Amino acid sequence: xxxxLETKDLSVGYGRSTxxxxxxxxxxxxxVITLIGPNGAGKSTILKTISGQLKKQSGExxxxxxxxxxxxSMALAKKIAFVSTEKIHQDMITCEExxxxxxxxxxxxxxxxxxxxxxxxxxxxxxxxxxxxxxxDYRKISDGQKQKIRIAMAxxxxxxxxxxxxxxxxxxxxxxxxxxxxxRGMADRGTAxxxxxxxxxxxxxxxxxxxxxxxxxxxxYGECEAIYKDDFINRLFHVENGGYAPKLGTVFMKKCETxxxxxxxxxxxxxxxxxxxxxxxxIPFATGILQENDCDACFAREMTKYVVCTPPFENASDVEKExxxxxxxxxxxxxxxxxxxxxxxxxxxxxxxxxxxxxMEII
Amino acid sequence: xxxxWYVMLTVLLAILLFFNLYMGSVPISIKxxxxxxxxxxxxxxxxxxxxxRLPRALGAMLLGGALSLSGYLLQTFxxxxxxxxxxxxxxHGAKLMVALTMIILINQGIAVNSLTLISAAxxxxxxxxxxxxxxxxxxxxxxxxxxxxxMIGYICSAITDFIVTFANDSNIVNLHSWxxxxxxxMTMENVRIITAIVVVCTVTALFLSKQISAYQLGETHAKSLxxxxxLFRFFLxxxxxxxxxxxTAFAGPVSFVGIAVPHIIRNLFKTSKPAVMIxxxxxxGGVFCLFCDLIARTVFAPSELSISSITAIxxxxxxxxxxxxxxx
Numbered sequence: 001x002x003x004x005l006e007t008k009d010l011s012v013g014y015g016r017s018t019x020x021x022x023x024x025x026x027x028x029x030x031x032v033i034t035l036i037g038p039n040g041a042g043k044s045t046i047l048k049t050i051s052g053q054l055k056k057q058s059g060e061x062x063x064x065x066x067x068x069x070x071x072x073s074m075a076l077a078k079k080i081a082f083v084s085t086e087k088i089h090q091d092m093i094t095c096e097e098x099x100x101x102x103x104x105x106x107x108x109x110x111x112x113x114x115x116x117x118x119x120x121x122x123x124x125x126x127x128x129x130x131x132x133x134x135x136x137d138y139r140k141i142s143d144g145q146k147q148k149i150r151i152a153m154a155x156x157x158x159x160x161x162x163x164x165x166x167x168x169x170x171x172x173x174x175x176x177x178x179x180x181x182x183x184r185g186m187a188d189r190g191t192a193x194x195x196x197x198x199x200x201x202x203x204x205x206x207x208x209x210x211x212x213x214x215x216x217x218x219x220x221y222g223e224c225e226a227i228y229k230d231d232f233i234n235r236l237f238h239v240e241n242g243g244y245a246p247k248l249g250t251v252f253m254k255k256c257e258t259x260x261x262x263x264x265x266x267x268x269x270x271x272x273x274x275x276x277x278x279x280x281x282x283i284p285f286a287t288g289i290l291q292e293n294d295c296d297a298c299f300a301r302e303m304t305k306y307v308v309c310t311p312p313f314e315n316a317s318d319v320e321k322e323x324x325x326x327x328x329x330x331x332x333x334x335x336x337x338x339x340x341x342x343x344x345x346x347x348x349x350x351x352x353x354x355x356x357x358x359x360m361e362i363i
Numbered sequence: 364x365x366x367x368w369y370v371m372l373t374v375l376l377a378i379l380l381f382f383n384l385y386m387g388s389v390p391i392s393i394k395x396x397x398x399x400x401x402x403x404x405x406x407x408x409x410x411x412x413x414x415x416r417l418p419r420a421l422g423a424m425l426l427g428g429a430l431s432l433s434g435y436l437l438q439t440f441x442x443x444x445x446x447x448x449x450x451x452x453x454x455h456g457a458k459l460m461v462a463l464t465m466i467i468l469i470n471q472g473i474a475v476n477s478l479t480l481i482s483a484a485x486x487x488x489x490x491x492x493x494x495x496x497x498x499x500x501x502x503x504x505x506x507x508x509x510x511x512x513x514m515i516g517y518i519c520s521a522i523t524d525f526i527v528t529f530a531n532d533s534n535i536v537n538l539h540s541w542x543x544x545x546x547x548x549m550t551m552e553n554v555r556i557i558t559a560i561v562v563v564c565t566v567t568a569l570f571l572s573k574q575i576s577a578y579q580l581g582e583t584h585a586k587s588l589x590x591x592x593x594l595f596r597f598f599l600x601x602x603x604x605x606x607x608x609x610x611t612a613f614a615g616p617v618s619f620v621g622i623a624v625p626h627i628i629r630n631l632f633k634t635s636k637p638a639v640m641i642x643x644x645x646x647x648g649g650v651f652c653l654f655c656d657l658i659a660r661t662v663f664a665p666s667e668l669s670i671s672s673i674t675a676i677x678x679x680x681x682x683x684x685x686x687x688x689x690x691x
Contacts, residue, residue, distance in 0.1 A: 075589075077587065092635040
């Protein structure tokens with residue numbers, strides 16, 4: 001595939017202060033590139049620079065092998081659209097009027113729309129599922145709808161690259177996924193999408209390539225899945241305890257590392273709500289005896305270091321039983337998350353009996 | 364819907380134009396007015412209508428339109444609904460320079476012509492504008508900007524008063540009433556110049572309407588759409604400066620028209636389309652100033668109120684309404 005946009009040893013920043021140096025990326029039409037990194041790392045600055053909103057500090061941005069600052073603003077608007085988070089304060093303007101303004105670089109000096117321009121605006125409104133609100137006053141629609149209208153305006157511009165700064169921030173889950181679907185669809189139809197996202201679980205759903213920035217430099221640029229290995233993300237965001245669990249695709253609060261006070265008998269996902277509640281209340285807990293491949297085990301490991309597990313599809317051996325009993329001894333409460341014990345789960349039933357013998361509080 | 368309001372404003376304009384010719388301290392009957400306008404009628408009354416009332420009415424109408432348009436362009440520039448040449452002190456800057464120029468030229472025995480006055484007013488507007496731009500570069504909050512503008516206005520007014528007080532010439536009497544704002548003393552020659560400037564500015568503004576529509580969305584959106592922000596801003600400032608300078612050169616500072624009229628027009632037409640706003644402001648400003656000048660001339664005739672007192676009574680509440688709406 002032909003490289004459409006390319007940066008060569010690009011440095012970006014505001015005024016005299018450089019925020020990120022040595023950016024070398026290549027963008028091909030039809031791919032989604034996502035920028036991730038801590039707040040203030042310079043994601044927006046990169047996006048603004050490669051879309052021509054901000055002057056580069058050094059290095060170069062090439063669009064179709066032409067240096068970006070040599071392209072006239074109108075010609076550039078036909079190639080790149082930037083969807084900013086800037087609020088539109090104008091009152092008395094309908095959604096449709098805003099979307100139609102997307103035709104700006106294509107219309108004549110009076111901005112008069114042709115029948116084709118109007119059709120394209122209509123098409124853009126339909127693409128973002130906002131055709132039914134086209135006559136509404138822009139200021140009176142919800143934030144999610146506003147974002148869709150801004151994207152529709154960019155679509156209407158018919159750019160080869162659409163650049164978005166945190167398009168999903170502050171939106172509800174429905175609008176988040178809806179917008180990402182729209183953007184993925186655009187990429188599949190041949191537009192390059194470059195955006196910053198904060199929701200790591202969403203990044204994985206749409207991104208082809210990832211650009212990680214932190215500490216004034218590019219930390220990683222490449223395939224999406226590579227960042228979901230080990231603790232790369234937690235290192236990127238400087239999280240030491242808790243944070244993002246790549247296997248589960250979700251985030252956790254800090255682990256309680258003091259000696260456990262509560263023992264939870266979990267299994268088959270039944271333990272998760274209990275773990276969550278204990279972790280929230282900062283009550284240290286131990287859990288067992290789980291099979292390694294049980295989802296309870298995956299979750300529990302993110303919230304406590306006291307998890308007693310057997311290898312997948314193996315019965316518990318004496319070693320694990322002993323370990324569990326030892327933990328049980330240090331606890332003064334037992335929570336049984338299971339309704340009843342299956343035949344392969346006699347071991348946990350025996351733990352319950354032990355607890356009864358020790359006259360522990362059982363819930 | 365939009366057509367209806369255009370027709371309505373035009374009809375209002377015609378009615379007010381008629382009343383401005385008809386009413387005044389010298390009573391002239393409708394029949395006689397008709398005869399005068401068709402080229403007959405009595406000599407003295409003819410003079411009153413042709414040389415005093417008509418130029419004044421036309422001047423008020425055109426300058427009202429110019430003020431509203433200037434206000435609209437400034438509101439666009441600052442994306443601030445209560446910006447206008449008067450609250451931002453631009454009119455006062457123009458006033459100061461005009462007063463200064465007049466006094467210097469009169470003292471040297473040089474006749475003052477309209478173009479000199481307009482140029483002086485334009486220079487004054489631009490100086491005041493420069494200050495406002497410096498402030499808006501640092502803080503771009505609606506309230507701060509307006510407060511600074513009002514303060515610049517006060518400073519300019521104070522200096523003007525100072526100059527006027529110490530200048531000893533009988534012409535200063537005129538200067539004094541002018542410095543409060545008035546459409547009196549308008550001549551047909553003035554009207555011709557005003558017409559030329561207003562027509563040129565309106566056409567230029569209409570040519571900019573595509574750019575305005577993009578700029579209204581905000582700087583980054585406009586840039587993304589391909590608007591050359593710096594060039595556009597330069598034109599916007601130039602245009603609004605020329606318009607408000609023209610008004611100040613001929614009628615002194617006139618308050619609130621620049622804020623009230625664009626707001627009313629936007630609410631009547633229920634749109635922010637630049638082409639509609641530009642033409643609407645022109646018509647609406649004419650109607651508003653003809654109406655206010657009629658009151659200024661006739662309510663306490665033969666003594667005259669300053670035009671700004673009347674425009675403030677009708678215009679200032681609009682500003683309060685805008686502020687309250689913004690809060691909620």
